[in-house]
Amino acid sequence: MDTSTAEGRGTTTVAALDGVCVRRLTTGQVILDDVSWRVGAGEHWALLGANGAGKTTVLRLIGALMHPTTGTVEVLGHRLGRVDVRELRAAIGLVSSAQKVPLDAPARTVVLTGATGTVQPLWGKYDQAVRDRAEALLAELDCKELAERPFGVCSGGQRARVLIARALMADPSLLLLDEPFNALDLPSREDLIDAMHRLATVRPRLATVTVTHHLEELSPAIGHALLLKEGRVQALGPVAQVLTGEALSACFGRPIDVSHHDGRWLARSARR
Template identity: 40%
Template structure:
């Protein structure tokens, strides 16, 4: 990154403010340059083919990766001038990496309440009634209160996704980042998750949200903005209905995609080019 002492400050309403951000590894540019801003009340979905740079981009947004070039502000703090550990504590994250670290015997209530100490499960920390009330509120908000006494190993994949979101919002973060929350779910589980996340997105007290998905059908109600990535570059970004078009998806996925919107939900399929499809 360049000289951090001569950078214009960020707008206080911006939770993410990336300016010509790039991320390189092993001589390859995985992301960028990307200029991207997320405001307080926005809900973003990021889509693109495998290898497009989606996870790398949100790992930077979660303060888990440091950009190679450009200027990055998250929650008003500039990378290079702040303690990344303190920044991570203020961001809620759900991902497969988090799920894989949870022991099967962990009790759901302990898993959620321990987020306040940024640890995985209870150890020797002391929690008061306010901590437990907050954990219960988070579970209730995502429709998972009935799971509070269950152990992680007994949960279905869909139940695990909901518990992870409850843990992520336990600390009242300003920013919630979800990396493929619908991965591995069957149709019923996916629809349940879309409904719960949609309710959260419509809650004015909920944090700003950024979600990665591979499937347009997983975009919940209430999401306001979208970004399409391909090979680390932005194909389109902005208001969701402006970005989510057949033309933009065709460009991002390098094949003819027909996008439809039914009852506020998006559905995509490969467009037929007359006659039977030939390999």
């Protein structure tokens, strides 16, 4: 395991980008330009920026789903290009509303597939300990009552929590969430925020990176933020220093007011 530190605080680094550039091979378009960033164990990051800023590309890099054009990417102590990414991906939890899972499968089965990293269940691989872990994770994400419900009839918020339970089956050190709040109504959003806050409390070494468009979706556990603009780092660091009206206005190109109350954030247009 990598013994370098995150932000100089002695925190074990679980993911690091150094001087990373990504260019589209067919057109030469620059997607990321000289991005350097570190995520430490137990840190919870928000990744924000306008559409096309490069957020998903950053997530794909630290999820070992692609390689940079130049620069280096290290995840869980391994440098991309020098490691079997299939083994590395097994140690990274990824949650996305675009994930392909059988809609007719019960939620319990969807969670079980996280143990094998497969779309369809491999029943011969799931002993009693694996099954017990799936039940415990459903309970931890407050969706135990959904165990027998087909995934396709679960609400958006329920699906998100089931997918997080699935991602945790491999006991990852890094959990990546790509717009997990997409299309959720207010109660579902708040249930998911509460679940993420609890997760941070009971798993102090787990690092998370959440891609979102809305500050209102950040749980009180989020302690760091990275702002991207046109593929470059606009700002990064503790949320109190990054989630400011000045920084967000520069990132999104319009005046933005930011407020903070009881651990939650609110951003709105400052135009009158």
